[in-house]
Amino acid sequence: MNCEPCVEHPLELQTKILTSNQIINKVCEEYEVSPSLALGKLRWAKLVECRMVISHILRNDRHLDMSLKSIGFMLGRRDHTTIIHSIRTIENQIEVDEVFREKLINIYLKVYGTTKYFI
DSSP, X not given: OBOOOOSSSOOXXXXXXXXXXXXXXXXXXXXXXXXXXXXSSOOOHHHHHHHHHHHHHHHHOTTTOOOHHHHHHHTTSOOHHHHHHHHXXXXXXXXXXXXXXXXXXXXXXXXXXXSTTOO
16 A cells, blocks of 8 residues: 655655565565465574564564564564564674675565665
8 A cells, every 4th residue: 555645644655554464475575485484483594584674674664663572473473582683683784784785775675665664
């Protein structure tokens, strides 16, 4: 669903407002994994990175305004401290790894159509 800009809710024209499930599905498409695998218990590097990116995006989405506990529940009933660790890991990796930073920017572009939410 695209939101039209208005006085109460000023957004860019192309900004998408998505549900948490839509975000999860779009990130999983980018990593070429199924949501059930990404949200499961396997600890393959690709799946772990996918989960971490999902938690980072869900936490930074201003429209969803999800708590750490609710993000953890969505990501396979994980503890809120696991989500904190995921978010910090992604933020640290953004600072030190330019290739990963570009990859994450591209994921934000594919998910939202803009980098406005990228922090």
